[in-house]
Amino acid sequence: MIHNSVVVLFGVTLLYISTTSRLGGYVKILSIQGILLFLFSLSHAETLKLGHTLILTFETLVVKAIVVPVFIHYIIIKLDIRRVTEPYIDNFLSLIVATIIISISFVLSVALRNAGAEVDVLTFSISISAVVIGLFIVITNQKLITHVMGFLVLENGVFMMSLSLASEVPVIVEAGVLLDVFMGVFLMGIFLNRMKSTFESSDVSRLTRLTD
Amino acid sequence: MHVYFITVAVAVTGGLLAAIFSGKADENRLAAGISVLAVAVAAAGVLQQCVGVLFGGDAISATVDLGPPLGRLRCELDALSAIFAALTSITALVSIIYITAYISGMPKTSLTMPAGKHYMFFNFTVASMLLVLVLRNALAFLVVWEIMALCIFFLIPFERGKLRPMSGAVNFLVTMHVGAVILAVAFVLAAPPGADMDFSEFSAALSSETTSGTILFLLFFIGFAFKAGLMPFHSWAVRAETEAPRGVSGLLSGAAVNMGIYGILRTVALTGTAAPFSGYAVLCISMICAVFGILYALLQNDMRRILAYSTIENAGIIGIGIGVGMLGRSYGLPLMEVLGLAGALFHAINHSLFKGVLFYAAGAVYLSTGTSNINRLGGLIKTMPITAGTFLAASAAACALPPFNGFISEFLIYSGLLKALTPASGIIITVGVIAVAVVALNGAITVAVFVKTFGIAFLGVPRSNLAGVEPSPAMALPLIILSVLCLIAGLWPEAVMQLIRAPLLCLGVTQTGLIEESITITGKVSRGALLLLAVTAAVFLVRTLLVRTQASAPTWGCGYDSVTSRMQYTGSSLSSPFVKLAAPLFRRVEKRLIPRSADVPGCEPFPTRRIKHASYSFDFIEALVIDKALVVIKSIFERFSWIQSGHTGHYVLYILAALAVFLFAAVWRGTT
């Protein structure tokens, strides 16, 4: 029961993130998603071995809910990026697109189940839509920091899918995902602040010199 | 066969040694000497082998196993390859002697690459040409075929700082690559699956009378037509031969075009009796090529461009000969087949001879006067008698005038056409007569072209202060040898026909009696030519006896005494009536350049301004096939320049789009 409600809540956060127009909102959403994933992994606790659950809890609670959002918050303040996200298309339209994405992923997962693949429809569709919405956020936003956050939403989607699909995936892959998130954010953070020193602003419009 | 391989190896090592010695200071003579020696030895070896094969000896063959990628290579020097090998080696030898003399006259700094490397690529080209003639394995043939194109590609950009040869070379390489791709497709289609793609296996697929057999033949024909410089694919020949250095142009028009001809003849040999349609196709393409080639030659005023277009015209004539031969074979007219194919082979030999002389003479003119634009030359015969004499002989041969060899080969093609009388179908007769008319028109325009070239450049009064100087004996020697060969082949064609006898058998001609008959035909005609020479000599003798006192006076100017050299007819004015007549065939651009500068000083009272008028025409087929295609491709691709836009967001969008499409396809395929 908790399992389904956590997933639904995660879906709601996805919808909300595609409509907020303030960076602070993005950071708060990310930490909420971290917490939801923590609850989600707890609900999977009984099927996993002890060691695995230990890493999972550490991973979701500490990294996704606390460390990463704080780090991003710190970067936003240090680079005093303007607090508002400048998306290419207005919020209302992106909300519609987000709902379309979620509905399509539901259709997809129902089709999968009908074709005989025993898959948990709700979790799979929400995780697929998280991935696609992550990409959508990256596509429709100018600022680099929003790209990083889009990428993190994508990571959360992948993490949820890995839990729901392949519960007995060996530990090293889990560690790999964690490593990916951590290193990605870390490196992007470094480049963002070095970019601040070389470029005047950190929105993506500066980054179009390399063309043909 | 091993001697043949040794000669090819000698040419290659000669090239390498020349390149190695190219670094030193006075390296021109050393490198030149080595490469000339190498080509001479190679030529001697090849000629010895070819003579053995051509006169009675049967084909020498050998198989070499090179392991994985190329597999078993069957090499065979049969009569058809032998005659072309002989031709290539002679042309190569004469060209290398010519190039070395040509380069020694040029300052070292004006070469794009050191002379030694130029010789290296020349030797590699010759070696690859000789190798291509003997290879019978399709993959190895293609490999050496493209290596030959590559080596010529390096020969073309020769003079430093000039950009046009560079683009000419690139045009050449790309055209050859397209030709090679077509050939590759043809080879794969013809080879039965799994076999190691030997030429002998192609004859089954080629000679089937069905449409697939015809389409396959046409693919082979088009693939080789690229190299032969036939009309739609001729732009490389014109560009390369005008921009390459002189010796190389001689090699290009002589040996390179022969490779294309050899390829077409090899296909004919493999095909046996093809459907009439392929014969008609070959004949029609060659007719168009011949007429358009010579018409464009009439427009040009640069000696080398004229000769380049005349090469295309001669390739057309040879194509007509092949077409006649094929039609004869498919309609069951053996004499027409023999005459057509013999005419084609004979003309290939003639073309290599007289075209060589023409290019080397044009080179000698360029070297001594610095330009090959005939409108700025004139009266060169007085200062360059040997070059003028050989140029006259070669142009008479090119116009197929009786005492020279060109007449014999066109005569063979004519009589082949006239033998097209068969009650079977009316089409072949009409095509035959139209072809006769086309070749006649072609001959007449060739006379106009070479009258214009020789007349304007060598005769009359020098139009500018460019006085020519006789080339060094090393350059004059090739000219004399080749023009004398032209005359001998014209007056005693039986010797050349003996050469052609074995290749004809190779081409699948069965009745040897008919070959004898064609030889007697040429014999009789050459007796007539001899008569012409004798009568003219007799009349000239009478004239010298009769003419007693020869007073000299200025040319009769119809009463106007201050005749200047500028009042002479120039090349463009000489051909203007014809050009106006055939105007719709080429786009002429008349430009009247009126500079903004003020009045002309010195004639103040009259308000005149210096007006410069320039008119030039360009080859609209080349413009259509090459330039237009390039423009269209570039404009289409220009529209796709948004892909690399620089925005990270766009890039992720591409990934998402690809993912969505493929995912949808996977699910759609999975569920249905």
Place this chain on the structure above:
Amino acid sequence: MSSAIYRYILMIAVSFLIAGIIVRVKAVWAGRYGPPVIQPFYDFIKLLRKSSVISRVTSPIFALAPSAALGAVLTAATVVPIAGRPALIHFNGDFIFFAYTLAFGKFFSVLGALDTGSSFEGMGVSREITFSALIEPAFFIIMGSMAMLTGHTSFTGIYSMIPAASHDFTQSGFFASIFGALRAWSDSELLIPAICGNIVLMMAILVEASRMPVDDPTTHLELTMVHEVMILDTSGPDLGFITAANTIKITLLGTLITGIIVPQWVAPLAGVVLYLFMLTLIAVSIGILESTIARLRMTHVPQFILGATSVALIVLAVLMLGVRK
């Protein structure tokens, strides 16, 4: 063989008369008495004896050109069947040899003209090569079709197949034989090709020998000349050779025309008489033509010559239909 040589010499001699007849007819038509018919012969002898003035500018080619022109025409003459009898030399495809020998002559005479470096001669050259290039296809279509139809490729062979020749009328009288020949002609398939052939050959004479509609031999304004201007600078024996070459060329083409009409079966003497009669008829018609028609504008001459090609194409149509029958 010996009779062929006599007829060859006869033709060379007659050619000077032909030129005289043309001039005489034009004079009579204009109401003048005109020079004697053998005047060209006297001119030829006079020119041979005169000394010549050679321009300083020219090279040996100018000296060679007239001899080459005459030599070419004389060689071409050996191939033509005269007065219904086989030619001096005949072999397969000798009409090609005929055409290309004439081209050899033209090639050198044109080069000779260019050698003098005068703008007038250049003008003549450019017109000459254009017009002669246009008549070549017509001549070849005619001869090619005749060769196809008759199966022979030499002049002698073609003309031996003329229907009048193949029937033996020797025993019947002169007029009966003429009616027989006409009847034989009417039902043979060679009728139309022969007629068109003669028209084309007639036009060829006008073009090659530069007669009236194409070029006015008597004009004195160099700008309008075609052939005369090319020989402005020749003098003495050279001029003689070139005028002789020109007149022989007329008779050559005339002989080709008569070849179709004079049947090969008639007795040699009667054949020769008939041949001479036909030649004078042609010369008179040329003379009349020159007196009545004005010159064509220079730009219209190509259209006139291409007319010859269209006539030749009619023969091609006959060829196609003929074969189908």
Place this chain on the structure above:
Amino acid sequence: MISGELLLIALPPMFAALSIGLKAVRSVAASAPVFDRWIIVAAAAAHLFMTLRLPYGQPVADALIGADALNYLFLLILSVLFLGSALYSTVFIKEMAVLIREARDERYNNWYVPTMLFTLATLSGVILSRNLGLMWVFIEATTLSTAPLILHHRGKESLEAVWKYLFICSVGIALAFIGVLAMTEAGRTIKGAGLSVDALTAGASAISPLWGGIAFVFALIGFGTKMGLAPMHTWLPDAHSQAPSPASAIFSGALTISAFLCILRYYQIFSHTPMIGFIRQLMLVLGLVSLFVSAVYVLRAGNFKRKLAYSTIEHMGILAIGMGLGGAAIYAVMLHTVCSSLAKHSLFLTSGNFLHAYGTVNVREIRSGVERIPQSAWLLVTGTLALLGFPPWALFITEFSMLRQMVTDGRWFVLLMSALFLTIIIYGFVSAVMKMAFSSVEPSASEQPTKRHEPILSTLPQWTFIAALAALGVHIPERLNTILHKAAATLGGF
């Protein structure tokens, strides 16, 4: 005993640690350029030595890492290329030191050798791993280990390049991870298969086509991003043109094909299932799109290194098309991988020489290469001709056999399109190279080009690679031929 494969992966990081350690020691740090050169060459030589001695063909069943014929071939390519880069790097490091002595600009990049060695390690890891999950982790590691290399020049462009490289590749790798997850889900029906390639291939028929299709799509798009297949190629031109020459040579020569190996593993799993038809269609589509994009941009790109990067995309497209054709074309793909990596590697190193001699790689500003740097100019010309598939070099043979496969399968549209794009690429490349090598400064121009000294090591690797290519074009040695055939056999070719 530690297995050879594990040593191969572990060895380079040890050398890197040695390099970092020595730099930490104050007294020795000053002579960093000297010992750095020795370390990288030693590591490369050791890696090649171990690779040649590594037994291949019978990997331990279900082992995490092991060498079968397919990945042994890729390992060979990697170690040979890395040795070439190492030798070139000695010259590169010496010149960097010279720049510092003249205090022209940046300080010595301490991190150059360590990151190169980490890249070698991670690439060996990717190639040797036989477990899809482990392969994914190593691919992830290559992204992170190559990022600092692109940042070598610290200019505006290289910053932008590294940002795009990191971001797009991370997105790609995340999608690839979903592919791995989907494969575990698909492999659930094969009991105890987990993610080991051998088990999955054996039980492939039991995999449900739907999940298999989804897994392959995600893997193809994910690893395709790392491989540089269009439309996921956008990061490649920026990254490869900004990285230093030896590094970009390794990127285009080894990194792209290791991503290609990951895709081949998925291809191998489905090679004997009815799914293979659909997979070949996908590969053909991506191949043709890559050829199209590279044809568009080879004409437009002004910078020669970017042109080379687009030719990398072109060759990846050719590989994809080859796999899409199947049958004999798969053997051609194997040979093509070997030869195209060698050709691209030597060309990137040569473009480094040009960059060093002229200070720019812009085609329009480079003149009379033959006079100033003759060795590199001739290398450029022969290398380009080898890359474009002219005989006698081996790429002609591979493109011919692919063409042969296209004709026998009757795929005329693919043949027409690829022939057209390849011809355009040839036109674009040859005209650029001819301008750079042969077009010369007018004799009257003020400064006449003077011949520069070219160190032997800056041209030796390239000459050996081009000579090897020419040799392969004529005769393939027996040992290599068996490896190629076995590799093709594992993928369902012959």
